[in-house]
Amino acid sequence: MTFFRPVMIAALACALTGCGHSKPAPDLSPKGGYPKTSSDWRTPVAHITALEVAPTTTGAIVTARGLPPTQGYWGTALIPENDGQPVDGVITYRFVLAKPPVGSPDSQRVGNPPSREVTAGAFINAIRFAQTKQVVVIGADGSRTAHR
Template sequence: MRLPVSGLLILALVLAGCGRIRESRLNPFNWFGRSQPAAVAVTEPAVPGRPDDPRILVAEVTEMEVARQPGGAIVRAAGLPPTQGWWDAALVAENNGEPVDGVLTYRFVVDQPRGPARVSTPQSREVTAAAYLSDIKLANITQIVVLGAGNSRSSRR
């Protein structure tokens, strides 16, 4: 059965309008992209606002992703400390979790091993940490940065 000319015209207009959705914040594929390496300028080993926190920045941030969840997103990062045995990993938000010019920054901190530690393989040393962000908090965020001692990774939308 053939579509009338008006039906084809309407179908063409609807399909052409779908291209604009790609730029919308409603499009789940237009969310935070893959993380990219970013320059790091970190001077303090302690977590700001928590002088009693003995944790230090992870040596290298190897990966970072922002995964959409109902009601918000989960920021997950993996890091590589110099040896095995590092623990108590966490993403600690800077500026009390408030974005600065649309950029929310996390410090990826870990606690030192409690005894002698082996170097072994990178896979056996990897640590992971995550943080949840609500949709309300995400409304003002255009970029998320995770800082390590030697590098940082960022993801923007």
């Protein structure tokens, strides 16, 4: 037992020497904070052709169809405004998509409207949907509204 006590003291001393004191890192952010920027680089769809809101047992599915000016658009999404919270009973989305590469064959191919049509969707949970009277989807040339 006499051997055990010095070994424990030595082990404890070694362990405690690794514990140092830390100080807070300096604040390197610019005065006034960082500028608020949108990280979404996509553009609004040129024209919204249809909007549907389909109730489900857990909320609702919002589906919007749009028409870009040429072929090759991709990465469609309905981006919620106000973090998807209804404002005065209205949930608003921006219908965005990514442009085809400049000079690519798709960016120059117009084709007929049905061949260019794109679709985007979003889900509204039951709690938010219960507070919603209408859904608005905004595109480049205007918006579409669906009433409950």
